[in-house]
Amino acid sequence: MPKRKLTPLAKILIVVLFIVLAFFGLRWADKAGLLSKIAPGEKSGSGSFDGLKDLMSSSKEDDVIDIGVVTWGGYAAGQYYNNGFEASKESRFYKDYQILVKFHVIDDFQASRSAWKAGKLDLLWTTVDAFPTEVEALSEFEPKIVFQADWSRGGDAIVVGPKINSANDLIGKKIAVAFGTPSHTFILYVLDAGNLSLTDVELVEVPNAIDAAAAFKAGRVDAAVVWSPDDEDCVKSVSGAKVLLSTKQVKYIIADAFFAKKKYIENHKKELQSLVEGWMKGAAELNSSDAKRREAAKILSKGFGPDINEDFCYNAIQNVRLCTYGDNRRFFGLSPHNGMTGEKLYTKMAKVYTSLRMAKQPTAWNDIIDTSTLESLRHLSDDPGNSAEGKETYTKAKSAEKNASALTTKQITINFPSGSATLEENAKQIIDLKFGDIMLMSANRIRIEGNTDDTGSRERNMELSKERAKSVMDYLVKKYEIDRNRFIVIGNGPEKPVADNSTEEGRAKNRRTDFILLEE
Numbered sequence: 001m002p003k004r005k006l007t008p009l010a011k012i013l014i015v016v017l018f019i020v021l022a023f024f025g026l027r028w029a030d031k032a033g034l035l036s037k038i039a040p041g042e043k044s045g046s047g048s049f050d051g052l053k054d055l056m057s058s059s060k061e062d063d064v065i066d067i068g069v070v071t072w073g074g075y076a077a078g079q080y081y082n083n084g085f086e087a088s089k090e091s092r093f094y095k096d097y098q099i100l101v102k103f104h105v106i107d108d109f110q111a112s113r114s115a116w117k118a119g120k121l122d123l124l125w126t127t128v129d130a131f132p133t134e135v136e137a138l139s140e141f142e143p144k145i146v147f148q149a150d151w152s153r154g155g156d157a158i159v160v161g162p163k164i165n166s167a168n169d170l171i172g173k174k175i176a177v178a179f180g181t182p183s184h185t186f187i188l189y190v191l192d193a194g195n196l197s198l199t200d201v202e203l204v205e206v207p208n209a210i211d212a213a214a215a216f217k218a219g220r221v222d223a224a225v226v227w228s229p230d231d232e233d234c235v236k237s238v239s240g241a242k243v244l245l246s247t248k249q250v251k252y253i254i255a256d257a258f259f260a261k262k263k264y265i266e267n268h269k270k271e272l273q274s275l276v277e278g279w280m281k282g283a284a285e286l287n288s289s290d291a292k293r294r295e296a297a298k299i300l301s302k303g304f305g306p307d308i309n310e311d312f313c314y315n316a317i318q319n320v321r322l323c324t325y326g327d328n329r330r331f332f333g334l335s336p337h338n339g340m341t342g343e344k345l346y347t348k349m350a351k352v353y354t355s356l357r358m359a360k361q362p363t364a365w366n367d368i369i370d371t372s373t374l375e376s377l378r379h380l381s382d383d384p385g386n387s388a389e390g391k392e393t394y395t396k397a398k399s400a401e402k403n404a405s406a407l408t409t410k411q412i413t414i415n416f417p418s419g420s421a422t423l424e425e426n427a428k429q430i431i432d433l434k435f436g437d438i439m440l441m442s443a444n445r446i447r448i449e450g451n452t453d454d455t456g457s458r459e460r461n462m463e464l465s466k467e468r469a470k471s472v473m474d475y476l477v478k479k480y481e482i483d484r485n486r487f488i489v490i491g492n493g494p495e496k497p498v499a500d501n502s503t504e505e506g507r508a509k510n511r512r513t514d515f516i517l518l519e520e
Helices: 008-031 048-057 073-081 092-097 109-117 135-141 182-193 209-217 230-237 262-267 269-288 290-304 310-318 325-331 342-355 378-382 425-441 458-480 504-510
Strands: 064-069 100-105 123-127 143-152 156-160 174-177 202-205 223-227 242-246 255-261 320-322 406-412 446-451 487-493 513-518
Touching (some): 064 073, 073 143, 073 290, 073 310, 073 320, 100 290, 109 123, 123 143, 143 262, 143 269, 143 325, 156 182, 156 209, 174 182, 182 223, 209 230, 223 230, 230 242, 255 262, 269 320, 290 310, 310 320, 325 378, 446 458, 458 513
Parallel strands (some): 064 100, 064 123, 174 223, 446 487
Antiparallel strands (some): 143 320, 156 223, 156 242, 446 513
């Protein structure tokens, strides 16, 4: 059945109703004190309430690129290049490209989406990992991700109480987390890497990471997924607490990006090219100069409002990787890359969130991106500052590092031909499926431990288990081009059984390979 078309009068009434609801809804939130909290992507922060009121009640200026952001350091490159959050002819965007850019801080997630749908914002932030949970609600407007702004590098963390030293210690524990957000993605990653399922833990749903931190400090949960600098506050407030894992180690899991409507992209190609080019230049400058990061911190502090000081903003910038043009080419598959890409990240999390019924068969990756802007900026490849981030390098592991405690342990059954250490194609596929993404998302050293049952000679089993672990390492090094020094290979033979060797089922469980992310 064709959709009924609204009359012009009906459209006007709907817009008026939306503005009224947005105004009074935020009035209630402000009166309740919710807007005084600073929380990326959840609640409105200082200055964002008035900014949202102004945005929703004013007519949009056609010559201004309006960008929706949150209180987060990952967008600093654009704000730095703009010399502030307001549209200004003193901006480098205007001086270099004759475009006006304005940043709107809207920390309330739903309000920002409503503003984008209503045409008040041209570009809006998202994280690629969690985008599958919202893409269906936006599908009417044909959203397209245009570029990546940053990777979280310490902005997200899992804090735990005493006696929790690894993911496996989370069994039976209560964990506070905001569902359908990057925080949710992070804890799902840790559970997977630790060979755990959702039935092994109790996830306690909270509205946002600030509430997760509050629940942890109040002793209502054993662990929580929080933002920085709340992780430091949690550790100080709870005796014996510590950060189990953060995005300083799991470097390639939370990717901030910006999306626009398909129609906007088609009608503003030149403006988008100018915006992204200037943004990439800003990223290159900030990545190479601490003095300029300090300068950017001043700009962010002023833009976020009086409650956010320069030190907070500087640390926020330090807790991200500001993505360059080279990073974007890799992320969007425009340059060869064996590491984590946007497609891998989005597709993996789309499957996960669909299985949790938090997404309904999300749109395919190629249908939610538009790389035309990035492809038009190939000349940036000649700028050394806009090259892609270098590969992770490692020194040869010392004795203490070889014996470092396990943060997560993933047990995988890999079948080898009898008496052989040769990896067959089926075994390679199992490794890729069950450990490939876990490895690519993190930067921790990895210990690969080969294990056997107790059949046959102990001495031969010790040798064979190490040979098999080495075969696995060789495969990962070759396929993913990872520094060999990242890996530590051990053969346990029959010394570390996880089941009774007196049964065939038990022996099968013991013939396994353990993939362990190590504590730094």
